[in-house]
Amino acid sequence: MRLSLAPLRGLTVATYRTCYAEYFGNSYDYTVAPFIPLTTAGRIQPKLLKDIFPEVCGTMHTVPQVIGKEPDRLIEMANAMKEYGYNELNLNCGCPWKFVAKKGRGSGLPENPELFEAMLAAGVQVMPGGFSIKIRLGRKSIDTLESLIPIINKYPLQEIIIHPRTGEQMYEGDVFLNKFAEIVDSFAMPVVYNGDIKTVSDALYLLKRFPKLAGLMLGRGAFEDPFLPGDIAAALVAGEEYSEPIGDTLPHKQTLPHTKERKQQVIDFANALYQRYSDELFGPAPILGRMKEFWEYTATYFGNGADILRKVQRSKTLDEYEHAVKLFN
């Protein structure tokens, strides 16, 4: 069972990934970096790949991700990535944003089975053994992925990461665990589950309900509780198992207290992250943008989080921001 950190554009950038590993250790087996678009024809500008330069990736095993629908550009991009030492590549088949999906990219790609298949063929050809996809149940229907299984199984993917929502749901509403249950064992390659894992109980529930899962991928839950990956890894090492009856939905049962020491560690981490963004970004706007997005999820770790978050979000200067974050406790 492999534990991974999901790609979250604007959040899991290289600075976050390296700083996180320094402050919380590295319980992840790997992370998929936020997507890089396949927009450039011809020579690929190195700056497009700056988030995956090996020297900025620290100790976290990083798998690059691309988004697009052009098989020749996928090959071109993969070859550029190989020059930086990568032999793995993930294709984003799940991005729900309308302006992406309507153009046949992200969650729009699986709606065009021929093009989807051409992308899989290009991927396994250029990254043999290391090509994977991240996908939803469909864009509009929860049955699209199921209908594509015969195509997907023709290609020796390294793994398939499934977020069991539709694109139209964006990131809200229930995950369709019953639909996931119907299809999970039909794939010829390892299956990784992603979506709404918020507590250790959720991870243990999923592993009990779907014993053949090859991995769990954490996204927003790892921001809401930065200790979550370490706690899950520790529970697995200790041989813990889900002991309640298996229901239809994720239990979200919080068992580990947010102690004063843990909260302080989160604050120290946030301050270090802020410092690094201040060193590498120009002007207050991008620094505040990054930190506001971070606190949008991480504020929930604190009892008074909702009130302070409002202050953080309203801050227009670095001084206002620094004053607001001192109030988290």
Ligand SMILES: Cc1cc2nc3c(=O)[nH]c(=O)nc-3n(C[C@H](O)[C@H](O)[C@H](O)COP(=O)(O)O)c2cc1C
């Ligand atoms: C702000 C944000 C940015 C995201 N960026 C990406 C991305 O670049 N590539 C991708 O495959 N998924 C992206 N996702 C989807 C997440 O990887 C993940 O599938 C989704 O958040 C569900 O998992 P979670 O409930 O554990 O967060 C993004 C999600 C959010 C909320």
